[in-house]
Every structure is written in structure tokens, then in C-alpha cells.
Amino acid sequence: GRKVLIVYAHQEPKSLNGSLKSVAVEELSKQGCSVTVSDLYAMQFEPRATRNDIVGCLHNSEEFNYGVETWEAYKRGGLSSDLVEEQKKVQEADLLIFQFPLYWSSMPAIMKGWMDRVLVQGFAHEFPNCYDSGLLKGKLALFSFTTGGSREMYAKGGISGDIRYLLWPMQHGIMHFCGVKVLAPHICFAPEYVSEEKRKEMLIAWAQRLKTLWNEEPINCSPEWYFK
Amino acid sequence: GRKVLIVYAHQEPKSLNGSLKSVAVEELSKQGCSVTVSDLYAMQFEPRATRNDIVGCLHNSEEFNYGVETWEAYKRGGLSSDLVEEQKKVQEADLLIFQFPLYWSSMPAIMKGWMDRVLVQGFAHEFPNCYDSGLLKGKLALFSFTTGGSREMYAKGGISGDIRYLLWPMQHGIMHFCGVKVLAPHICFAPEYVSEEKRKEMLIAWAQRLKTLWNEEPINCSPEWYFK
Numbered sequence: 001g002r003k004v005l006i007v008y009a010h011q012e013p014k015s016l017n018g019s020l021k022s023v024a025v026e027e028l029s030k031q032g033c034s035v036t037v038s039d040l041y042a043m044q045f046e047p048r049a050t051r052n053d054i055v056g057c058l059h060n061s062e063e064f065n066y067g068v069e070t071w072e073a074y075k076r077g078g079l080s081s082d083l084v085e086e087q088k089k090v091q092e093a094d095l096l097i098f099q100f101p102l103y104w105s106s107m108p109a110i111m112k113g114w115m116d117r118v119l120v121q122g123f124a125h126e127f128p129n130c131y132d133s134g135l136l137k138g139k140l141a142l143f144s145f146t147t148g149g150s151r152e153m154y155a156k157g158g159i160s161g162d163i164r165y166l167l168w169p170m171q172h173g174i175m176h177f178c179g180v181k182v183l184a185p186h187i188c189f190a191p192e193y194v195s196e197e198k199r200k201e202m203l204i205a206w207a208q209r210l211k212t213l214w215n216e217e218p219i220n221c222s223p224e225w226y227f228k
Numbered sequence: 229g230r231k232v233l234i235v236y237a238h239q240e241p242k243s244l245n246g247s248l249k250s251v252a253v254e255e256l257s258k259q260g261c262s263v264t265v266s267d268l269y270a271m272q273f274e275p276r277a278t279r280n281d282i283v284g285c286l287h288n289s290e291e292f293n294y295g296v297e298t299w300e301a302y303k304r305g306g307l308s309s310d311l312v313e314e315q316k317k318v319q320e321a322d323l324l325i326f327q328f329p330l331y332w333s334s335m336p337a338i339m340k341g342w343m344d345r346v347l348v349q350g351f352a353h354e355f356p357n358c359y360d361s362g363l364l365k366g367k368l369a370l371f372s373f374t375t376g377g378s379r380e381m382y383a384k385g386g387i388s389g390d391i392r393y394l395l396w397p398m399q400h401g402i403m404h405f406c407g408v409k410v411l412a413p414h415i416c417f418a419p420e421y422v423s424e425e426k427r428k429e430m431l432i433a434w435a436q437r438l439k440t441l442w443n444e445e446p447i448n449c450s451p452e453w454y455f456k
Contacts, residue, residue, distance in 0.1 A: 011278060012292040047275040047337035050239060064240040065420075067376070104343045105401025106334060109275035113337030131387060148295070159359060161400065161451055168393050173333025192293075223389055227455050 005093035009100040009111040047113020071121040124178040134179025144186040151189040181218035233321035237328040237339040255438040275341020299349040352406040362407020372414040379417040409446035
């Protein structure tokens, strides 16, 4: 059975994001996958990158450099336990699903903090092992999110610009950098402004997509996909 | 005298980011500007968008919707005091400078949390008052940051893609959405990999730019600037 990690960032279980998460757990479990959820708000996940992420002495206590310190701590097994826990989940996963509402053209800070803190040098990348040779290669990622703006606002030429513009930093800048291949995003546009029936259709569409997810080819994560 | 708010996100005062912030405080103060700094790590600024941001009863306690609740709380004066404090600083400022190290193709989570929590509907935008008619119109913003990757990696056709691709969600998606005009970004590429002398030159270049900053024209914050 394949292993899936869902990194989930919504405060409200009854939200559409909560339902999308539950649909994924249900459908993927039904397929025989082993599914783990990191429910970031419920875990009160710490988003701030600080000295607390390093257990014991610093490599250089004169001038704190977060990237260097977490890299060194990773190598000597000195990262804080919440990070070690998340890294174990990532290590075991074949697929990472990020489920969140779009906040300010990106992921909510609590999820950005998960990226900032979990994807430590030495674990997820280590120069020159980045992009296609990133240390998490062999894994897949999928960004599944809801928007406030409508599909029209996020069309090419729309006031908010092509939604793919926003995906570049997340999909290419983070996941591809770590060697992870990216499946097409799953986007529910403006669920707050549609009927309850339409929202139910959104859940059904997600469940449907998940049924054949393992047959999907990753996108070509290069500028052409995003900006052509 | 003009008013400037510097939103600053680095853990280490001795870092280049710390020095860039100090240079800005010094140079702008010398010009007669009144400068305020929100030192996010020192403030232990909360990045998570939660129910704690609303004082007193919720508008809908059955199903928590952060956007709706903070909007309602803003209107009745019921936002948490740390947010009210930041909003006051924003309201008074003519120019917002964001000073940070690029983390995963974007701002650090602690600064993303500042955006997520401070730029509340009703305060920073309120449909249809967004983009050119955003509620913070008349203000300027400038993103000043350091990178891990080199200028070559962030060139058009470089492995990390044009650095302007990363600026779209921050400059257009956040600041322009709120009606703020954006000055050209200030980018120090890969300071960790250059000599101490080169880093000093970076500080001098920043101070130089600030001397004539108020004569600068904002960029044309449209897809052409980012993706042409």
C-alpha cells in the first residue's frame, strides 16, 4: 500500500477544506493507502524559525544562522522533536497532499512555517542535490486549495492574474527544489460564493480525481507550464 | 516628515538583514523621517490565524471562518491588541519596507503571518475596493531581501527562474491588492557566499538608494513587469 501524508491547514473541521481533507483520507484509505494527517492548527504547529528548533549547543552561538544551525543539528540528530516527527512522516510518504485555503496568494503562515522548518538542508536538499536531484526525489506532491477569488479573476488576463503564477513559488520553488514531482493542482474556486449543492459537487469531483490519481503523470514543472 | 514602517524578520541582529534594517533606520531618520520598526522575532509575533485574534463573541460560533470573523471584529473594534497595534503603524505609514531573508521562494512564515493577520478585510481592502482602489491607497511598499541563491540562478532562464516570478504573489497579490504602490525591490544576492567587503558594499548601496528613494516612481505592477 502507498503512503500519503496530508498536511492540512484549516481551523474549522466543518469547512470545505476540512471536508476535502476527510474525502481524501476516506478515498485513499479505501484504496489501501496508509494515510497520515498533519492537522497543523490542531497540533498548534509552530511556524516561527527560531533557536528553539535546535536542541543543545549551537554550531555558532555568536551569530545565529537558522539555515546553518538546522543543517548542523540535522546531521547530529539535534533537531527539535516536532520537526523530527514531521520529517519521519515525509520520509515515509510516497505522496504529500497540501490542503489549505489560499491566504494572500500563497499558503497560510502556519503551512509556510511547516515548509520553513521541516524541509531542512541535509534532509530535503543539500547542494548540489536540488531540483531534479533533490533529496526527496521519488515522491509526489499535490497542492489542493480553495480561493476567495473567482475562476475569472484568476484567468490569464484576469485581475488577479493566472492562478499558475502563484503556483510557481510553491510547486517549483519548494517541492521541485527538493526533488519532488508535482501533480496538477486541485483548485476549488470561491466556494464561499456558491451554493451548498455546488460545494457538494466540489467534494465529489475531488473524490473522483483521487480514484485515478496514481495513474496521473506529473506536470512539467518548468517556466513553460506556469508562464507560457 | 514622512513616516516609515519597517517590518523586519530576522532572528539575528548581527546578520546582513539586521544591518540592512539598521542602515534604513539611520538613513531615513537622518532625512527627517519618523521610522518605526516591527521586529517580528523580537516581538515573538504570532503568525497563526486563529480564534484568538477575535476578542469576545464570534459572529458565527458554529463554523469558524477566519476572514469573516476578523472582518466583523474589525468593524466592532474587537481585534486582538497585537493586530490593532500593527494596523495603527500601517495606517500612519507613508512607506512600508519589508526586510527579510528569502525562505522557500517567499517571505519567512513569521512575516507571512503578519500579512495574514494584519491586513484584515475592512482595514486593508473591502470588495470592490481592491487593487487600485484598495483601502491602503496612497502608501508605498518596498520589498528588501537577501537570497541564498546567486544572481545567475535567479536570472531569466536560470535554474530558479527570474526572481520577478517570486515577487508577483508578494507585490501584486498582497500590496497591490490593498492599493499600495510598489517601489522596485532591493535584492542582495547570496550574501553568505561573498566577502565581508562585498557585504559592506551591499550596505552602502542600500544607504545610497535610500537617499533618493522619495524621487522614485513605483513600478508598473502588472503581468508585463513580472513575466514579459
